[in-house]
Amino acid sequence: MTEPLPPGATIGILGGGQLGRMLAVAAAELGLKCHIFCPDPASPAFDVSAARTIAGYDDRDALEAFVRSVDAVTYEFENVDLAAAELIAAAKPLRPGAKALEVSQDRLTEKQFLAGKNIPVGRFLAFDPFEPDDKTLDLLFERLGDPVVMKTRRFGYDGKGQAILKNDGSGAETLSAFAGQDVIFEAFVPFTREVSIMAVRGVGGEAATYDVTENVHTDHILATSTVPADIDPETANEARRIAGDILDGLDYVGVLGIEFFVVGDHDSESLLVNEIAPRVHNSGHWTQDGCAVSQFENHIRAVAGWPLGTTDRHADMVMTNLIGQDAADWQALCADPQARLHLYGKAEIRPGRKMGHVNRITRQT
Amino acid sequence: MTEPLPPGATIGILGGGQLGRMLAVAAAELGLKCHIFCPDPASPAFDVSAARTIAGYDDRDALEAFVRSVDAVTYEFENVDLAAAELIAAAKPLRPGAKALEVSQDRLTEKQFLAGKNIPVGRFLAFDPFEPDDKTLDLLFERLGDPVVMKTRRFGYDGKGQAILKNDGSGAETLSAFAGQDVIFEAFVPFTREVSIMAVRGVGGEAATYDVTENVHTDHILATSTVPADIDPETANEARRIAGDILDGLDYVGVLGIEFFVVGDHDSESLLVNEIAPRVHNSGHWTQDGCAVSQFENHIRAVAGWPLGTTDRHADMVMTNLIGQDAADWQALCADPQARLHLYGKAEIRPGRKMGHVNRITRQT
Numbered sequence: 102m103t104e105p106l107p108p109g110a111t112i113g114i115l116g117g118g119q120l121g122r123m124l125a126v127a128a129a130e131l132g133l134k135c136h137i138f139c140p141d142p143a144s145p146a147f148d149v150s151a152a153r154t155i156a157g158y159d160d161r162d163a164l165e166a167f168v169r170s171v172d173a174v175t176y177e178f179e180n181v182d183l184a185a186a187e188l189i190a191a192a193k194p195l196r197p198g199a200k201a202l203e204v205s206q207d208r209l210t211e212k213q214f215l216a217g218k219n220i221p222v223g224r225f226l227a228f229d230p231f232e233p234d235d236k237t238l239d240l241l242f243e244r245l246g247d248p249v250v251m252k253t254r255r256f257g258y259d260g261k262g263q264a265i266l267k268n269d270g271s272g273a274e275t276l277s278a279f280a281g282q283d284v285i286f287e288a289f290v291p292f293t294r295e296v297s298i299m300a301v302r303g304v305g306g307e308a309a310t311y312d313v314t315e316n317v318h319t320d321h322i323l324a325t326s327t328v329p330a331d332i333d334p335e336t337a338n339e340a341r342r343i344a345g346d347i348l349d350g351l352d353y354v355g356v357l358g359i360e361f362f363v364v365g366d367h368d369s370e371s372l373l374v375n376e377i378a379p380r381v382h383n384s385g386h387w388t389q390d391g392c393a394v395s396q397f398e399n400h401i402r403a404v405a406g407w408p409l410g411t412t413d414r415h416a417d418m419v420m421t422n423l424i425g426q427d428a429a430d431w432q433a434l435c436a437d438p439q440a441r442l443h444l445y446g447k448a449e450i451r452p453g454r455k456m457g458h459v460n461r462i463t464r465q466t
Numbered sequence: 467m468t469e470p471l472p473p474g475a476t477i478g479i480l481g482g483g484q485l486g487r488m489l490a491v492a493a494a495e496l497g498l499k500c501h502i503f504c505p506d507p508a509s510p511a512f513d514v515s516a517a518r519t520i521a522g523y524d525d526r527d528a529l530e531a532f533v534r535s536v537d538a539v540t541y542e543f544e545n546v547d548l549a550a551a552e553l554i555a556a557a558k559p560l561r562p563g564a565k566a567l568e569v570s571q572d573r574l575t576e577k578q579f580l581a582g583k584n585i586p587v588g589r590f591l592a593f594d595p596f597e598p599d600d601k602t603l604d605l606l607f608e609r610l611g612d613p614v615v616m617k618t619r620r621f622g623y624d625g626k627g628q629a630i631l632k633n634d635g636s637g638a639e640t641l642s643a644f645a646g647q648d649v650i651f652e653a654f655v656p657f658t659r660e661v662s663i664m665a666v667r668g669v670g671g672e673a674a675t676y677d678v679t680e681n682v683h684t685d686h687i688l689a690t691s692t693v694p695a696d697i698d699p700e701t702a703n704e705a706r707r708i709a710g711d712i713l714d715g716l717d718y719v720g721v722l723g724i725e726f727f728v729v730g731d732h733d734s735e736s737l738l739v740n741e742i743a744p745r746v747h748n749s750g751h752w753t754q755d756g757c758a759v760s761q762f763e764n765h766i767r768a769v770a771g772w773p774l775g776t777t778d779r780h781a782d783m784v785m786t787n788l789i790g791q792d793a794a795d796w797q798a799l800c801a802d803p804q805a806r807l808h809l810y811g812k813a814e815i816r817p818g819r820k821m822g823h824v825n826r827i828t829r830q831t
Contacts, residue, residue: 108796108809126491129514131800132809132822148516149494390758393806393827408801415830431473435496436773441758444473444497457497462758465780465830 103304105406106172108132111151112404113171113193115158115185117144119445119455120177120381123389125149127397133405138167145446146177158182168192175355175404179205179379180256196304196354196404201379204351208254208285208376215374218350220343223362223373224288227254231284238272245288251275254283259453260321265289290373292362296330299385300344301356301399301409309412310344311396313337314384316360322453326384326420328391332363336370347377356400358382383455387418390441390460417464428456468669470771471537473497476516477769478536478558480523480550482509484810484820485542485746488754490514492762498770503532510811511542523547533557540720540769544570544744545621561669561719561769566744569716573619573650573741580739583715585708588727588738589653592619596649603637610653616640619648624818625686630654655738657727661695664750665709666721666764666774674777675709676761678702679749681725687818691749691785693756697728701735712742721765723747748820752783755806755825782829793821 106112112128114121117139125135126149136152137144147153152170156163164185168174173194179202186199204214209227216222224245228237241249253262264279266272266286295316302308315330316323330337344359351357358378364371385396394402394410402409423430428450435442444457471477477493479486482504490500491514501517502509512518517535521528529550533539538559544567551564569579574592581587589610593602606614614637618627629644631637631651660681667673680695681688695702709724716722723743729736750761759767759775767774788795793815800807809822 105797108793109811109813122494126494126514129487129491129811130808132796132811134513134811148499149491149514151513393755393803402800408797410800411803413803428473431497432470432773435767435775438758438776438778443495446474446494446497446499448474 103406106133109134110172110405111136111170112401113138113167113174113189114146114150114177115139115174115181116177117141117146117153118177119145119447121146122149122445123397123443124175124177124381124401127395128401130398131401131405131407133401136167136171138164143448148446158185161188164188173404173406175400177380181206194404194406197357197379198352198354201351201353201357205377205379206255208252208257209283211377212285214350215347215377218346220346221371221373223290223375226286227284233276233280238266238268238276241266241286242268245286248289250287250289251279252285252287253279254285263321290362290364290375292364292373293366293370294331294363295360295375296332296340296363296372297326297358297360297382297384298340298344299356299358299382299388299396300341300348301396301403301412302348302353303403303409304354304406306349307409308345308348309399309409310341311385311388311392311412312414313340314387316384320453322424322455323383323422324424325422326387328387328414328418333367333370336363336372339372343372343374351379353379355379355403356381356385356396358385360384383422383458384420386443386458387420387460388414389443390462391416391418414466416462416466419461419463421459421461422455423457423459425450425452425454425456431457434459468771471498474499475537475770476501476535477766478503478532478539479511479515479542480504480539480546481542482506482511482518483542484510484812486511487514487810488762488808489540489542489746489766492760493766495763496766496770496772498766501532501536503529508813513811523550526553529553538769538771540765541567542745546571559769559771562722562744563717563719566716566718566722570742570744571620573617573622574648576742577650579715580712580742583711585711586736586738588655588740591651592649598641598645603631603633603641606631606651607633610651613654615652615654616644617650617652618644619650628686655727655729655740657729657738658731658735659696659728660725660740661697661705661728661737662691662723662725662747662749663705663709664721664723664747664753664761665706665713666761666768666777667713667718668768668774669719669771671714672774673710673713674764674774675706676750676753676757676777677779678705679752681749685818687789687820688748688787689789690787691752693752693779693783698732698735701728701737704737708737708739716744718744720744720768721746721750721761723750725749748787748823749785751808751823752785752825753779754808755827756781756783779831781827781831784826784828786824786826787820788822788824790815790817790819790821796822799824
């Protein structure tokens with residue numbers, strides 16, 4: 102099916118968090134309906150959707166009814182069960198497709214995919230099966246240096262499922278805490294900065310990228326995204342080339358987020374891909390107020406088979422996440438004429454919870 | 467109640483058309499929920515609202531349940547029944563208040579209110595009771611000139627409920643077609659152009675205006691709005707002053723649209739208020755893509771008792787309505803990098819029906 106969905110068609114979205122919510126709003130601006138599928142009855146995306154299903158992702162009856170009710174399906178998170186993805190894709194366009202899920206939901210598969218495309222990634226090592234013995238740590242430090250970053254292969258986010266192995270005698274205990282889990286070991290990258298790029302590809306293979314964004318994480322959670330990133334133009338071009346290779350390699354449809362480490366200083370910068378996310382991405386939220394067409398609208402356009410919108414940027418921007426109690430400052434933030442406040446409608450403030458974000462224009466370009 | 471509604475609060479909206487829909491989207495961006503009350507099961511605003519009531523505006527039980535479920539109430543159309551408005555206002559903040567409805571839903575009351583504030587309006591005449599006889603036409607032409615514009619006092623829009631009386635012998639027949647209706651007679655205004663202004667006032671009385679917009683109507687329906695309007699700066703200042711007087715005179719909370727006739731040429735321009743709309747207004751749709759804070763967000767901010775957002779404009783704009791079959795061009799419009807497409811999600815294209823609009827930036831300012 103390569104015909105565009107007509108206005109009034111319904112896009113199904115797996116996941117009802119803030120990303121699903123902002124996708125649903127973008128769809129509404131284009132006259133498209135959304136049906137949100139999420140197990141959480143308090144999903145913020147339900148508040149802006151034409152239809153809602155509250156059910157588990159393993160509930161085949163609910164999934165089948167959902168798929169019948171929609172014209173295409175997308176998702177706001179990469180851990181969609183592959184069996185569910187296949188069930189959906191057999192009946193309706195699933196965009197991005199199952200391959201993007203398969204590759205991105207396992208850190209090892211993802212790294213192997215990237216390395217196989219000659220895309221630069223940090224050194225990594227995995228064992229199958231993983232049966233650590235007395236020599237494992239020595240091998241890891243020998244191959245990957247000191248320290249080593251240990252990550253679960255699946256379901257990690259915002260620093261969860263990660264630990265640092267140091268060659269100071271503490272490694273064995275850290276290792277044992279991950280016993281029985283599939284893990285990947287990565288060389289610690291002494292990065293100068295973290296950057297990311299949002300890329301989008303349409304059903305016909307046409308692609309575009311937003312400008313590279315510089316990201317600062319606090320306690321493993323994204324704190325700010327600043328655009329433009331303080332990198333050389335050639336480095337930015339390299340990021341765009343890598344994005345194009347990944348999009349084509351996955352035969353991708355929709356918006357893809359790619360996080361990079363920048364290694365070295367300006368004259369000798371290089372990029373390593375840290376991870377990819379087959380969805381709209383927190384570090385692309387600045388596009389809502391810095392571009393005519395946001396990452397959310399472009400994702401919806403791609404999923405609907407519509408022409409992509411411009412990714413041109415009309416301002417320098419800083420996006421600041423509102424984490425937990427940050428959101429309690431909403432009155433001051435909405436009184437600040439420089440701040441564009443976005444709140445996610447989550448009922449309860451919890452520590453570490455993403456409650457909203459603020460986009461600030463630092464310069465019209 | 468002058469405390470601001472907290473994020474997560476629910477705003478009730480009477481009316482589920484495109485204005486309610488765009489208000490609901492603006493509320494969602496601020497973390498506020500909407501409950502839409504509308505008799506039409508196919509209301510486009512239902513697709514982006516947390517709660518929906520399908521019931522007539524005269525259904526007291528439904529209205530009472532609706533009012534209990536929300537924290538404040540607003541509306542997308544001025545013909546809200548005054549009994550319903552009073553029922554609502556007795557229980558929850560109704561913003562704008564009942565006075566704005568009372569004044570604006572009757573053209574005679576509105577003209578009298580404006581004239582009473584020394585705000586310039588065209589000459590008008592009404593009879594109570596209206597019992598036309600042989601001398602009525604002569605009196606009308608003598609007092610108001612030739613031709614005379616006859617309008618129903620209530621429920622007119624987009625040229626409906628209007629007729630032109632000419633002093634050529636055809637007047638009696640036209641007059642008889644409106645027999646039994648409450649009508650107002652207005653002098654025909656030989657205007658140079660039509661302009662409008664969107665003004666907003668908060669719960670504390672603070673007010674702001676967007677830039678004056680120039681409007682072109684085709685077949686009595688708004689076709690395009692262009693900002694800035696081609697008027698003298700002093701004329702624009704006069705529009706702002708009039709807006710401030712109307713807002714204060716109505717003790718208004720929310721966005722108000724004011725339509726003017728511009729009479730005379732640049733050196734001798736003057737303004738006459740044509741009509742006011744106690745709501746967001748079609749001629750303010752350009753603010754979605756020309757301002758950091760749109761008329762929709764500012765209306766929601768005011769209704770929620772939040773600080774108003776900036777009304778600064780960052781671009782020259784042209785808004786073009788998509789009427790009826792115009793919307794069939796959606797594929798070309800969404801492929802045009804200069805066009806920002808907004809579709810209302812209406813199921814069926816009908817002649818004269820507002821299906822969406824396109825905002826085009828003509829110059830960044």
